[in-house]
Amino acid sequence: MQSYLHTAIVTDAVCREHRGPLEHPERPERLDAILNGLAKSDVMDLLVRSPSRAATLDELKLCHTAAYIELVQKEIAGGAAQLSTGDAFICPQSWEPALRAAGCSLSAVDAVFERRAKNVFCAVRPPGHHATADTGMGFCIFNNAAIAARYAQKKYGAQRVAIVDWDVHHGNGTQDIFYADGSVFYFSTHQAPLYPGTGLRDETGIGAGLGTTLNVPVAEGTTGREMSAIFREQLVPAMKIFRPDFVVVSAGFDARVNDPLGGLLLTDHDFADLTDIVLDIAKEFSEGRLISILEGGYNLAGLASAAVQHVRTLAGHL
Numbered sequence: 440m441q442s443y444l445h446t447a448i449v450t451d452a453v454c455r456e457h458r459g460p461l462e463h464p465e466r467p468e469r470l471d472a473i474l475n476g477l478a479k480s481d482v483m484d485l486l487v488r489s490p491s492r493a494a495t496l497d498e499l500k501l502c503h504t505a506a507y508i509e510l511v512q513k514e515i516a517g518g519a520a521q522l523s524t525g526d527a528f529i530c531p532q533s534w535e536p537a538l539r540a541a542g543c544s545l546s547a548v549d550a551v552f553e554r555r556a557k558n559v560f561c562a563v564r565p566p567g568h569h570a571t572a573d574t575g576m577g578f579c580i581f582n583n584a585a586i587a588a589r590y591a592q593k594k595y596g597a598q599r600v601a602i603v604d605w606d607v608h609h610g611n612g613t614q615d616i617f618y619a620d621g622s623v624f625y626f627s628t629h630q631a632p633l634y635p636g637t638g639l640r641d642e643t644g645i646g647a648g649l650g651t652t653l654n655v656p657v658a659e660g661t662t663g664r665e666m667s668a669i670f671r672e673q674l675v676p677a678m679k680i681f682r683p684d685f686v687v688v689s690a691g692f693d694a695r696v697n698d699p700l701g702g703l704l705l706t707d708h709d710f711a712d713l714t715d716i717v718l719d720i721a722k723e724f725s726e727g728r729l730i731s732i733l734e735g736g737y738n739l740a741g742l743a744s745a746a747v748q749h750v751r752t753l754a755g756h757l
């Protein structure tokens with residue numbers, strides 16, 4: 440039924456304008472590495488482009504407090520080097536990239552729900568999964584994945600959204616935003632102990648959200664084979680119960696072997712495996728609707744090759 444639909448990519452050159460201190464690992468060259476990697480591969484020919492756009496303030500407010508949004512705007516305009524809420528660098532140009540990173544994710548939601556693409560990869564920065572409703576931290580300003588989930592619920596009536604986060608770090612912001620909300624399932628694999636220190640096994644949600652947070656902390660040195668087993672044995676059964684009608688991937692490629700910020704051993708092939716698993720979930724419960732949003736990944740060559748393998752798998756060209 441969807442065979443005529445392609446995988447889309449959405450990105451925005453403005454996302455390059457967000458710059459931290461020299462040598463900071465979260466740098467504009469990350470996007471260049473991914474886009475050059477795709478251009479040099481056979482994958483780009485399989486993709487269509489989705490338009491980029493900026494998120495509106497009302498869209499940011501789907502997940503963030505008005506006071507926090509105002510603070511971000513004020514601190515960027517005031518020339519601060521870092522948000523006062525946490526370790527997220529900013530520069531005078533950071534406002535528009537932050538809006539575009541979130542807006543590209545919303546453009547991706549539109550593309551899958553309006554059936555212009557079968558799934559979408561968002562090559563954007565700054566990343567988002569550490570940002571809570573009122574706290575930017577961990578290189579994250581606005582929580583792109585969380586805003587996309589809420590937007591799908593509001594605009595398209597999605598009832599149950601699954602956010603699958605394989606970044607090497609725990610997405611404390613995403614967990615926090617949906618912790619008491621049973622309509623968004625947050626699944627995370629992450630190295631522990633590691634920044635930000637949250638994501639313990641017994642953090643499973645509260646109130647209406649009890650049981651819709653599933654954390655699987657793993658030790659340094661965990662392999663892709665072990666990670667695939669966790670996805671098959673823990674994520675898949677949970678999704679059979681939750682039955683998501685939309686899947687969002689927080690795609691952090693810092694879980695790859697040789698990442699300077701992580702100690703896991705996933706290969707490019709392993710990211711293809713994980714991608715296959717989430718695609719199967721989307722196919723079974725969500726009519727294939729899936730978007731993937733870039734989070735971390737700091738070894739430029741490794742980031743590029745893992746992302747290419749991920750997008751190749753999304754496009755169904757193995």
Ligand SMILES: [Zn+2]
Pocket residue numbers: 606607608691693734735736
């Ligand atoms: Zn990370």
